[in-house]
Amino acid sequence: MSMSKIVDVKFTLRRHEYEKPFHITGSISSESRNVEVEITLESGIRGYGEASPSFRVNGERVEALLAVENVVKDMITGFDVRNYAKIFEITDKLFAFPSLKAAVQFAVLDALAQELDVQVCHLLGGAKSRIETDKTVGIDSIEKRVEEARKIFEEGFRVIKIKVGENLKEDIEAMMEIAKVTKGAKYIVDANMGYSPKEAVEFVKKIYQAGIDISVYEQPVRREDIDGLKFVRFHSPFPVAADESARTKFDVMRLVKEEAVDYVNIKLMKSGISDALAIVKIAEASGLKLMIGCMGESSLGINQSVHFALGTGAFEYHDLDSHLMLKEEKFRGKFIQEGPEMRVREE
Amino acid sequence: MSMSKIVDVKFTLRRHEYEKPFHITGSISSESRNVEVEITLESGIRGYGEASPSFRVNGERVEALLAVENVVKDMITGFDVRNYAKIFEITDKLFAFPSLKAAVQFAVLDALAQELDVQVCHLLGGAKSRIETDKTVGIDSIEKRVEEARKIFEEGFRVIKIKVGENLKEDIEAMMEIAKVTKGAKYIVDANMGYSPKEAVEFVKKIYQAGIDISVYEQPVRREDIDGLKFVRFHSPFPVAADESARTKFDVMRLVKEEAVDYVNIKLMKSGISDALAIVKIAEASGLKLMIGCMGESSLGINQSVHFALGTGAFEYHDLDSHLMLKEEKFRGKFIQEGPEMRVREE
Structure with a gap:
């Protein structure tokens, strides 16, 4: 052999x-x-x-x-x-x-x-047979953000990721308007490090007071500001996630030791398979929750995260939509995509 | 399928x-x-x-x-x-x-x-092609402990595990005498929770003063006494391991958070494969070191730990000798044992 x-x-x-x-x-x-x-x-x-x-x-x-x-x-x-x-x-x-x-x-x-x-998802444990991805609303005018969210919701996506972080006032308004046209959807809100800790808390308090629920609030503050993350975590009514702050298993071990976050967003592009596997196990042992995200992968690259997520079964939320935003001549994933659903063919 | x-x-x-x-x-x-x-x-x-x-x-x-x-x-x-x-x-x-x-x-x-x-060790990663086990000297009269250690050394084992914890004075004397007849060997000393924290420190200080080196000092104090473990760790010149204190991945996460030990002794019999895999990853991410041990497994049960150790390659020391102490009619391991060496047949 x-x-x-x-x-x-x-x-x-x-x-x-x-x-x-x-x-x-x-x-x-x-x-x-x-x-x-x-x-x-x-x-x-x-x-x-x-x-x-x-x-x-x-x-x-x-x-x-x-x-x-x-x-x-x-x-x-x-x-x-x-x-x-x-x-x-x-x-x-x-x-x-x-x-x-x-x-x-x-x-x-x-x-x-x-x-x-076999398939890679089976090598990794074959824990799930299907997952569901969100789709993302980028930063734009309030009207265009609302229009995009409505379109995503009408396409059948039930988890919507909303990018914020450049303008607190507009972000709050956009969030309120999006919620009106996507009733029943879940929201992952991602500030990509754009807020100060106090702005970050102001954002979620306003949203909470409006009766809107956020499922995961990603990386509100700068990546190095672990104390800031922890401050937001303990002042936010919604779970707080580290993304840019959590690249390696060592980063995640520190976040766990410091009780800084509720969630980590694993991206294979930040961690490779080896550190991602370690982060999954650290999460199991510490009560940390996980979502999985992406950078700018085509269907070939998203395939990696789909198999990782199906194999380990480790994720509450899947943000695997980059290939849906790219022009590709040929779909190259070893998985089936139907609307938000992703699965492998069962033999 | x-x-x-x-x-x-x-x-x-x-x-x-x-x-x-x-x-x-x-x-x-x-x-x-x-x-x-x-x-x-x-x-x-x-x-x-x-x-x-x-x-x-x-x-x-x-x-x-x-x-x-x-x-x-x-x-x-x-x-x-x-x-x-x-x-x-x-x-x-x-x-x-x-x-x-x-x-x-x-x-x-x-x-x-x-x-x-394939073989199980390959499913788990095929990290190593061979490992070497220690062999254990139980508690007995000083003469018999020395005789047993000499025999183990002559059989070719280069890591000797020494059980202590019932009588501090005799343990120190036995350790000194064993060192004289097994020059060049490495020692894992296991007190199985038998000492108080101060007795535990006294033991290692005496051994250190005699110029003898201990590779791993296992579970000197009671399993619940995490502060005691930490006390021994920071007063011992030798690495301190948790065994009875470290059964699940949750136990190990706490030990890591509290910086209580240098080593954990993974036993599949305490953790199963699932928690053992998690502990391996926690160790990778935190600088914790690992050894692997056993209970009273026959060759069929030791086979599990051999494949786990070969597959993950995660262990500094292997204490997989229970089958060598048991009477068995038939060897049932899917591995080859030659003196201290354990390996799988290469296809």
Whole structure:
């Protein structure tokens, strides 16, 4: 069975335009530039992963990822994918390229799953047979935000993610108006670090007083401000999540020790598979709750998070909608998407 | 592939005599009574596990384990072993029968591995190809303890576990004498909760002053005395481990939050596979170190820990010697033992 040794690694740049520019606190994107990772085994089997680097969150540049193709190739060539824990340990050294770490680690699991004739979600435990994703309303004029939310709700999505953080007054108004046209929906509100701790608390108090419920309130304050997160957590009627503050398992262990948040938003692009698995277990042991999110992955990259979520069954909320916002010629996920629902074909 | 559904579960009592009575703080055993768990899949494949209950550590009785055969059968029959995370979640409810939880969870992995034509250690990551176990010197007269240690050293073991905790003065003397006849060996010293915090510190200071090194100092004080553990940790020149204090992932999370120990001794019989996997990840994220130990498992039960250790590669020390102290008619491990070395056959 040395046929499951890695013999080749190949990186390819993939560009996808957004359906429309995607605006969040401090950033507007019109295109997503990702790196497709292909690993080839001696048996000829090919495993695929996708890195969607984020300069804002991870400090990563797509050019830098492409430049380390041979470094990664030298790191993992010759290893047997059945020894995936070894490969995870070695690729943990790619901590300055976390999205690449995720792509390489997933490509290894994808190849192993094919060798064993199962799906990756089954390798990871097969905990769930289906999940439901939210869809996101970016920052825009109040009218356009409301219109977008209404459209998402009419498409059948029952969890709506709302980006805030650039203008407290407009955010509160938009939230109130969106709630009127999407009765029965759940809301994940994401400030992407845009508020001060006191603004963050003001936002949720106003929303609470209006009788609106927020399911998760993501990263209200700066990533380094752990005390600020904790301040918001203990003054907010709604659960508070760390996203930008929670990249590695070490970050999450600290957040747990400091009782700073109710939720962590795991993104494979921040943590890779290896740290994401560790965060799942830390959450199990500490009462922390989890959601899973994404950067700018295409269907190939979202596939990774879908299988991770189905396999571990670890998440209360799934925010896996980037591929729904990108123009793609061909759907490349090994999963079925029907409206908000994502599942794998049952054999 | 519904052929991988569980259709039957069977428990069998297995008794094994110790080669000689095994004496540790507060307990002398002449026989080990374990429960063999057999699960059968629709395909006819059979997976095996073994529960070695400990009344002293877990409050478990073998009679009680045997009595819940039908409960467990009802719990897991009909589940597909490819959805092992679901089965782990359900069997986590068996927290009052942790050794049984371990056996059932391992039997599921054993069956799944056969379905996929791999070994369990590969399902768990295949991190290591071999490990080395210690062997244990029980409590006895000083002469007999020294003689036993010499014999173990001559058999080729390079890590010797030494039981202490019933008589501080004799323990110190025995330790000094053992060190003289086993030069070059490493020592794991286990007090099984026998000392007060101050006795525990006195022991290690005397040993340190004599120029002897201890690799791990296990559970010097009572299990509930987390402050006592921490006191010993910060007054001991050697790393301090929790064993009886660390049964579940929740226990370990608390130990980490309180910075109470350097090491945790994972035993599948205390934690099952599910909590053991969580503890491995908590350790990765917090700098905690790990060893793996056993109760009174036969080769069938030790097999579980060997595959867990090879798969995760998470352990600095392996204390997997119970089967070496028991009389067994037939070796039933899916691993090769040569002196202290344990490995699986490479395909």
